[in-house]
Amino acid sequence: MSRSERLLDLIQCLRRHRRPVSGHTLADEMGVSIRTLYRDIATLQGQGAPIEGEAGLGYVLKPGFMLPPLMFSDEEIEAIVLGSRWVAKQPDQRLSAAAANALAKIAAVLPDDLREDLDASTLLVGPPAAAIEGIDLGLVRQAIRNERKLGFLYRDAGGAASERVVWPFALSFFDKVRVVVAWCELRQDFRHFRADRIAELQATDTRYPRRRQALLKEWRATLDKPRGS
Structure with missing residues (x-):
């Protein structure tokens, strides 16, 4: 176990005790020496953890402490x-x-x-597939965040083009394509639009009438149903 993991475990151990607990009890639960336990407590206190107490009296973690976000396993x-x-x-x-x-x-x-x-992480990512979409995905993400309608020209798998106004609420990333998940005003239903088939993307200032989370919840409930494009 790394030292960072041990410190995380010590925080969790202290959280399990609502009353002061002795250093020896903590050391036994952690499987470390009492000297290591005292050193780890001093480290956590130095990083801002509100641990009260001292050797011989016991230790307690004050309620409401949030684990520092930069302590990772x-x-x-x-x-x-x-x-x-x-x-x-x-x-x-x-x-x-x-x-x-x-x-x-x-x-x-x-x-x-x-x-x-x-x-030193040895988990590597292979080379990306060549980007083939010609639209700015940043505009799509901004429209999703702000719950704004998008307009664009869309070509289906057969090449047929249609003008769409959609309510985008999710963007899916696959190895070779990106897919905009949206409610389509033309089809009056949920649709999945491949970004590489979208052209003439137009961001609007028009807020769509539903909340993004509500659309996402409804869409997830329909994933088992077959849909057209």
């Missing part, structure tokens, strides 16, 4: 790195840059041992 570090590296290789340039920036910000404030784990 080894697997959490791997998940963050892998996810960020994957997003950084996506064709959405703004999202790609944001992923790289976020990873750099996290690395800048991590403790030394966790920063080393992040830099």
